[in-house]
């Protein structure tokens with residue numbers, strides 16, 4: 092099925108991690124669904140928005156900014172819905188009770204082997220999931236409102252670290268969105284990025300202090316550990332000069348490992364493989380990925396990633 096068929100059904104729109112891109116994708120999808128239904132002369136269907144994992148601070152900010160109400164997964168009457176739309180998320184990370192539904196995937200992470208999805212729009216080359224949603228606007232000749240354009244832009248900004256990891260195509264898209272919406276990049280940045288909380292900055296510095304540096308074939312691999320803010324800590328350690336960063340974070344129900352790598356190193360493949368072997372879940376982008384494994388398996392996971400890295404670096 093394609094997106095037009097999908098819109099004939101009531102939908103639970105879900106993401107696993109509620110980050111800026113996932114939330115921006117929800118905001119822009121809400122508008123796309125309404126306008127496309129209008130265009131197709133079909134009754135707009137009920138949409139419920141929820142997360143199967145956690146919502147982060149930046150995601151929360153987007154939801155507030157564009158007034159999108161989400162529900163806790165437990166409060167969504169799943170039995171009423173036949174279809175789930177996964178945004179910025181693939182089927183390997185969602186809980187089993189969701190996997191039983193008919194699933195449509197819109198995502199830009201490395202494609203995993205999906206079983207029985209009703210439909211998918213996966214573009215690993217897209218900078219963000221919002222970029223894929225934007226392509227749907229264009230394909231259907233619908234002009235996003237300024238709000239939807241901003242939500243799309245925020246998804247791109249967050250997933251390319253402010254355009255630093257952006258491909259040429261995304262610069263074109265960014266230019267189009269900014270000029271058509273008469274938006275100014277600098278003011279959008281200022282709106283979304285204020286100085287990080289002191290607790291987050293302390294986490295970065297602690298992660299740096301705890302860093303263990305290993306040299307593998309002339310490449311620097313940095314391993315560290317932190318209780319919270321593991322993703323941004325890993326990004327900071329990469330910026331300090333590492334080629335690969337692995338940050339361990341022990342959570343109450345699982346061990347989490349965040350990976351970051353310089354371009355050209357496919358860390359996601361290693362993460363997916365190691366996570367599967369340890370009966371956890373893992374994946375992401377080549378150079379930015381994560382895995383969750385059962386408690387007490389995190390250290391093993393790190394050693395396994397390291398031995399795999401010896402063959403890759």
Ligand SMILES: [Mn+2]
Pocket residue numbers: 112113179199219220250
């Ligand atoms: Mn994303």
